Amino acid sequence: MMYEYENLKYEIHDKGVTIAGVLDNCFSSLQIPEKINNKPVRKIGFRAFAGQSNSDSCKLMSSIELPYGLMEIAGGAFAACISLEKISLSSTVVQIDGSAFYNCKSLSEVEISDSVVSISETAFENCMNLNGITIVHYQKSSKKSGFFTDLFSGGNSHTEHPAVTGKTFVYIPKDESGLYGDYVRICGKYFSWEKYDSLFSSRIPLAGKIKIALFRLQNPYDLSDEARNEYEACLRSYSDQFIEHYIKTDNLEMIVKFGSLDMINREMINDYIITAKITGSNNVLLYLVSYRYKKITNPKHE
Secondary structure (H helix, E strand, O other), X not given: OOXXXXXXXXEEEOXXXXXXXXXXXXXXXEEOOOEEOOEEEEEEOOOOOOOOOHHHOOOOOOEEEOOOOOOEEOOOOOOOOOOOOEEEOOOOOOEEOOOOOOOOOOOOEEEEEOOOOEEOOOOOOOOOOOOEEEEEEEOOOOOOOOHHHHHHOOOOOOOOOOOEEEEEEEEOOOOOOOHHHHHHHOOOOOOOHHHHHHHHHOOOOHHHXXXXXXXXHXXXXXXXXXXXXXXXXXXXXXXXXXXXXXXXXXXXXXXXXXXXXXXXXXXHHXXXXXXXXXXXXXXXXXXXXXXXXXXXXXXXXX
């Protein structure tokens, strides 16, 4: 049976409340309560905020606050919420189903808990503005208290939110190889940098390999010597090719990453500067001139 609470539609199940949708989708922000009529909110239902088509989805929603105690985000729950910019999931969320955030084109920041057990490989498909996922680490407790006591008691006990002990950003390359889903999937409970590094040797396109190599060498968490050597060898082999490309596209961000790792070929620096002048890549040009002065002309100045 469907019920209504403020602008929300919801259903009641054994474990608590499932949010099924909204009454009016013309809103920019929304806060979902931890409880509705004294029953805990446990799930965002199938296509709850997606509507039946892109035209009637919650496409104006730029922010949403999800409750502590929420456990599952069902398939397509936020699909085509094209204005949604950031999503933060509490330590109680353990499952994110397929296409949950499909086509959320403005989504740039995602925070998930390290307690997440299952993330579908299509959960963030076509989120073209999303470069990665931040895994939030919470203080662990062996005591059966707080959220889990609340869960088994029907939501009547005091809920104690665990403290955040740290955060880890995981870069996810966007490509058409199918590997995107693999990277998303390993961001769950069993994430490890060893698993992340192992994907580098798979069928991911070269452009993705370059970006991952730069990211990992700048963020060498648990980086083995073997993985480091593999990343450095990849950059040395293809740096000239990609630096030329990034100069022509005036991609200062990527050029700076190469420079910070001292991966810019000093014998080619003058050619790079000429290319930047010809293509009108002024941002890159200024950086390369400065790089040449600090690293080659007057290295002591650095």
